[in-house]
Structure formats: C-alpha cells, structure tokens
Amino acid sequence: MALVIHAAKTNKNAFKALIAAEYSGVEIKWAENFEMGVTNKTPEFLKMNPIGKVPVLETPNGPLFESNAIARYVARLKSDTSLFGCSPVEYGQIEQWIDFASLEIDANLLKWLLPRFGYATYIAPVEEGAIAGLKRGLEALNTYLSTHTFLIGHSVTLADIIMTCNLYLGFKLLMTKTFTSEFPHVERYFWTMVNQPNFSKVMGEVKQTEAVPPLPSGKKPEAKPKEVSKPKAEVKKEEKKVEAGNGDEEEAAPKPKAKNPLDLLPPSKMVLDDWKRLYSNTKTNFREVAIKGFWEMFDPEGYSLWFCNYKYNDENTVSFVTMNKVGGFLQRMDLARKYAFGKMLIIGNNPPFKVQGLWLFRGPEIPQFVMDECYDMELYDWTKVDLSDEAQKERVNQMIEDFEPFEGEALLDAKCFK
Ligand SMILES: N[C@@H](CCC(=O)N[C@@H](CS)C(=O)NCC(=O)O)C(=O)O
Structure with a gap:
C-alpha cells in the first residue's frame, strides 16, 4: 500500500514529509478529494487523528499524525540517507533544531498569523510578543548561519527540511523583505534551501510576501503601521475553509507601473x-x-x-x-x-x-x-x-x-x- 498524505496541497506541514520523501526515495500520494474543514471533520478522519488536524499520513501499519513525527517516519524508511546525521551528537543536534524550528519560529509565526487571517482573536500585545519572540529566534538562527551553510554537517538533514518549511510560512505570508533583511544569513539560507531541486519539486516557486496581511476589520495596529499593508479586498469566504496559515492570499490588484528612473x-x-x-x-x-x-x-x-x-x-x-x-x-x-x-x-x-x-x-x-x-x-x-x-x-x-x-x-x- 502506498503512503497517502491527507492535507490541502498548500500545507507546509505536509511539505515536510514530501521533501523528506524526495530525499529518501519514498513515494507519497496526496489523498484524493481532500477538503479542508470538511474531510478532516468526518468520523473516518477522526479515527486517524482524534483532534481532526492535518496532515495525517496513512501507512500500511496505521495512520500517523503530527507533521514532525510523520517527516521523521518518512526519513527513517530508508536507512541509506543522511537525513538523520551520522553520530549520536548529530542526531541530538537535528532534534535540537527541529524543536527550535517548531517552538521559536513556527509557534511565534502562528501567533502572529492566525488573528490576521481571522482564526484567532487579535490582541495587540499578544502580536507584539509573538513578533518579539520570532525576532529573537531569527536573530539566534542568523548568528548560527553566519558560519554554517546547513544546520548540521555539510548536507541537508531533516532539521533543514523542517526549519525551511516553517520559515516558508513566514516568508510567504508575513515577513516582508524589510522584516527579513535584518537577518541576511537566514535569508540566504532560506533561498538556498527552497531552490534545492528536492524542495522546489514540492514547494514550486516561492515568492516573499510584499505586505503583512491587514488586521481584521475594526482593529487598529498599535505599532509600526508602515509594515502593515493597506487593506486589500476582503478575504473571500471560500478561503476561510483553507487551513490556518496556508491559505493563498488574494492577489493584490495590479497597480499602474511607475517608470524606472533609469x-x-x-x-x-x-x-x-x-x-x-x-x-x-x-x-x-x-x-x-x-x-x-x-x-x-x-x-x-x-x-x-x-x-x-x-x-x-x-x-x-x-x-x-x-x-x-x-x-x-x-x-x-x-x-x-x-x-x-x-x-x-x-x-x-x-x-x-x-x-x-x-x-x-x-x-x-x-x-x-x-x-x-x-x-x-x-x-x-x-x-x-x-x-x-x-x-x-x-x-x-x-x-x-x-x-x-x-x-x-x-x-x-x-x-x-x-
Ligand atoms: N502540530 C501539528 C499542527 C497541525 C495543525 O495545526 N494543522 C492545522 C492546519 S496547518 C489544522 O489542521 N487545523 C484545523 C483545525 O484546527 O481544526 C502538526 O505539525 O501536524
């Protein structure tokens, strides 16, 4: 039985397993007709993951949930890959960076993102705290990457896959160039990773957001309104169904092109x-x-x-x-x-x-x-x-x-x- 992943096809948490699969030569198919907010509420789905969240991987030996665990499972299916490092200390370092990517980067990104997409209540000090926590994490990562190409050793490991998928959410939806330019080594690392063939096969072309999504209507930003985009058209009802943090943003209306000074x-x-x-x-x-x-x-x-x-x-x-x-x-x-x-x-x-x-x-x-x-x-x-x-x-x-x-x-x- 082939491995089947249940999630919307834009889900960065599912990308973790799919990229690991590219490296380890494992075949994973997307579940057919998956509809976020519908399929994951069905009794069949809840039998696979009682909390009703995605991704879920169906394996011949039963379902797995939690995207990091799924990615670890996929990476371990082939013993001849270096995704797990070559010594006990490297295994430890890989786990260390996986936790860092989840707790210092992803958790703060989600605290910033969910209220802006209407999935949680917007509270200004909570957002400020999330952004401060995220910047602290990125600063530390930036310092580390100033002397490292990869997180561990001299090639891609599972830690790079998980870190890049988590950063992807930030680059795609929240962190503008102005925001990330404070962390040039993180930028270089991110663009290097997403341009690796095994990443780009799964992620496609990655574009950095040009604006932070506007606050839900009625809320006023309390700091740095410059970073916040002008409100775009209302997020379509339809998109509400897209899972938290992975919905594609509506394209900005085309603006007339200014003449290049050159x-x-x-x-x-x-x-x-x-x-x-x-x-x-x-x-x-x-x-x-x-x-x-x-x-x-x-x-x-x-x-x-x-x-x-x-x-x-x-x-x-x-x-x-x-x-x-x-x-x-x-x-x-x-x-x-x-x-x-x-x-x-x-x-x-x-x-x-x-x-x-x-x-x-x-x-x-x-x-x-x-x-x-x-x-x-x-x-x-x-x-x-x-x-x-x-x-x-x-x-x-x-x-x-x-x-x-x-x-x-x-x-x-x-x-x-x-
Ligand atoms: N820690 C989980 C997070 C899973 C998660 O939050 N999934 C979101 C989509 S990215 C979801 O299914 N949300 C639906 C819900 O909360 O009902 C993982 O890494 O797999």
Missing part, C-alpha cells in the same frame, strides 16, 4: 542588447571580436562596471550548493534584465569555492531598485571598476571571457546574466 537618464550610445548579442554570438576569437567590441561600445557616462566578491566564501563548501546559490541570485536579478549584464565565476577546484563577479549596470551607480529588491546584493562586497587602471580592465576582460586559470585558479563554473 529610463529617465540621458540617452547612451551603448545599446545593451547589442552588447548581449555580440557576447552570445561570438564563438571564436573572443578576445578579438567580443572583448574588443565591448570596449568600443562601452559608454562610461551611461554605464558603470562593478566587481563583486561574495562576503562568505568560507561557507562555499559544497559545489552544487554554491552553484545553486549563484543560480538563484541570477534568477532574482531578472528584474534588472533591461539594465544589466553580469558574469559570475565560481572559482577553485576544491572547497571553499570563491564566488566573484563582474556587473555592468545602467547609470553611474548600482541601481537603487536592484539594491532594494534583490537581497543577494548585500551578500557581496561591491567595488567600482577603476577604468584608468589597466590591470582592472584586464580583470574585466578575463571575467567576460571565462579566462582560465583565473588569477591562478581553475573555474568550477561561470554563469552569465544577459
């Missing part, structure tokens, strides 16, 4: 698309054709060139994680495609790998909207290329052409943003 700069003789085309179409004699063409086109009045160096290169101990991290950065730079070109190099044969890059931006500075909207920017040190320095210009050339050895080292990978 479009108001004086016209430049450099046409970015022409350069991108030359870069892509040059297959031979790259130095003679593409690099020469670049400097002929380059307009130092209309564009600026920047070197970037990842601030936490010591953490780049796993090649695929480092490559995914850079891949995620380039995906998030999509918003700047009209105004930027970039090369990112992952340097070295052995860990820790260095991540360094070259970026061409429209305008004399790094555009403010890129700094504001792409959280990766602050994970790098940025230095403007000094065009009067021939050595720096040669470095630009080598970065554009993926020259090897680059500063004496092999390249693990080179990625282009164009």
Whole structure:
C-alpha cells in the first residue's frame, strides 16, 4: 500500500514529509478529494487523528499524525540517507533544531498569523510578543548561519527540511523583505534551501510576501503601521475553509507601473542588447571580436562596471550548493534584465569555492531598485571598476571571457546574466 498524505496541497506541514520523501526515495500520494474543514471533520478522519488536524499520513501499519513525527517516519524508511546525521551528537543536534524550528519560529509565526487571517482573536500585545519572540529566534538562527551553510554537517538533514518549511510560512505570508533583511544569513539560507531541486519539486516557486496581511476589520495596529499593508479586498469566504496559515492570499490588484528612473537618464550610445548579442554570438576569437567590441561600445557616462566578491566564501563548501546559490541570485536579478549584464565565476577546484563577479549596470551607480529588491546584493562586497587602471580592465576582460586559470585558479563554473 502506498503512503497517502491527507492535507490541502498548500500545507507546509505536509511539505515536510514530501521533501523528506524526495530525499529518501519514498513515494507519497496526496489523498484524493481532500477538503479542508470538511474531510478532516468526518468520523473516518477522526479515527486517524482524534483532534481532526492535518496532515495525517496513512501507512500500511496505521495512520500517523503530527507533521514532525510523520517527516521523521518518512526519513527513517530508508536507512541509506543522511537525513538523520551520522553520530549520536548529530542526531541530538537535528532534534535540537527541529524543536527550535517548531517552538521559536513556527509557534511565534502562528501567533502572529492566525488573528490576521481571522482564526484567532487579535490582541495587540499578544502580536507584539509573538513578533518579539520570532525576532529573537531569527536573530539566534542568523548568528548560527553566519558560519554554517546547513544546520548540521555539510548536507541537508531533516532539521533543514523542517526549519525551511516553517520559515516558508513566514516568508510567504508575513515577513516582508524589510522584516527579513535584518537577518541576511537566514535569508540566504532560506533561498538556498527552497531552490534545492528536492524542495522546489514540492514547494514550486516561492515568492516573499510584499505586505503583512491587514488586521481584521475594526482593529487598529498599535505599532509600526508602515509594515502593515493597506487593506486589500476582503478575504473571500471560500478561503476561510483553507487551513490556518496556508491559505493563498488574494492577489493584490495590479497597480499602474511607475517608470524606472533609469529610463529617465540621458540617452547612451551603448545599446545593451547589442552588447548581449555580440557576447552570445561570438564563438571564436573572443578576445578579438567580443572583448574588443565591448570596449568600443562601452559608454562610461551611461554605464558603470562593478566587481563583486561574495562576503562568505568560507561557507562555499559544497559545489552544487554554491552553484545553486549563484543560480538563484541570477534568477532574482531578472528584474534588472533591461539594465544589466553580469558574469559570475565560481572559482577553485576544491572547497571553499570563491564566488566573484563582474556587473555592468545602467547609470553611474548600482541601481537603487536592484539594491532594494534583490537581497543577494548585500551578500557581496561591491567595488567600482577603476577604468584608468589597466590591470582592472584586464580583470574585466578575463571575467567576460571565462579566462582560465583565473588569477591562478581553475573555474568550477561561470554563469552569465544577459
Ligand atoms: N502540530 C501539528 C499542527 C497541525 C495543525 O495545526 N494543522 C492545522 C492546519 S496547518 C489544522 O489542521 N487545523 C484545523 C483545525 O484546527 O481544526 C502538526 O505539525 O501536524
């Protein structure tokens, strides 16, 4: 009998088991026709979980409830995975972080979230306490992650799966970029995890909320109204049926697009698309054709060139994680495609790998909207290329052409943003 999970398909607690299943090669199916608020109240369901909550996993040996327990069960079904660590102390650390994720992160997130979605009474000091508790947890996690890529060891464990699923709820529904930017290592960790193939297969594309859900009507925020979104349309009655904390928010009404200030700069003789085309179409004699063409086109009045160096290169101990991290950065730079070109190099044969890059931006500075909207920017040190320095210009050339050895080292990978 296949394993069957009962929950709505957006339930982050069910994701814990599904992601663990991807890692351990276990097959789990969603229960058919599950309807939150209806199916979980039926006598058949209450026989599986007497409290009537989801998720529940049906196994050949009986049902299981409590999402962390379900995820542990799924991870243990295959003994050849490293989801549980390799020594008694690692087992202990994994349990430690699972409890931390549940009690310091998830519990506070839910205290903040449930009243805002109308599932509990809103009491301002309770919300303030929840946010303070959450920030304390995130601060501690941030400090820990400043020197660790994963919670335990050098690969994903069950602790990372459970922590990421709990953070997912916060990033998706409550914690705006302004809120999370206080915790840059947590941000980097979260985006690295959700971009792992076994996570993204289950979670799909993850987007951070742009606003905290408004207070239930009639309630006034008592602190920092700036963080609170303008009330959107009423949450539809229908959505009330969606389980607590996992209902998709209603999409905000489309706003007219403001003109990007970069479009108001004086016209430049450099046409970015022409350069991108030359870069892509040059297959031979790259130095003679593409690099020469670049400097002929380059307009130092209309564009600026920047070197970037990842601030936490010591953490780049796993090649695929480092490559995914850079891949995620380039995906998030999509918003700047009209105004930027970039090369990112992952340097070295052995860990820790260095991540360094070259970026061409429209305008004399790094555009403010890129700094504001792409959280990766602050994970790098940025230095403007000094065009009067021939050595720096040669470095630009080598970065554009993926020259090897680059500063004496092999390249693990080179990625282009164009
Ligand atoms: N500690 C439980 C929490 C389960 C839980 O609160 N489930 C919510 C949905 S995420 C639910 O079923 N709510 C319905 C209810 O309270 O009746 C777990 O991790 O599985």
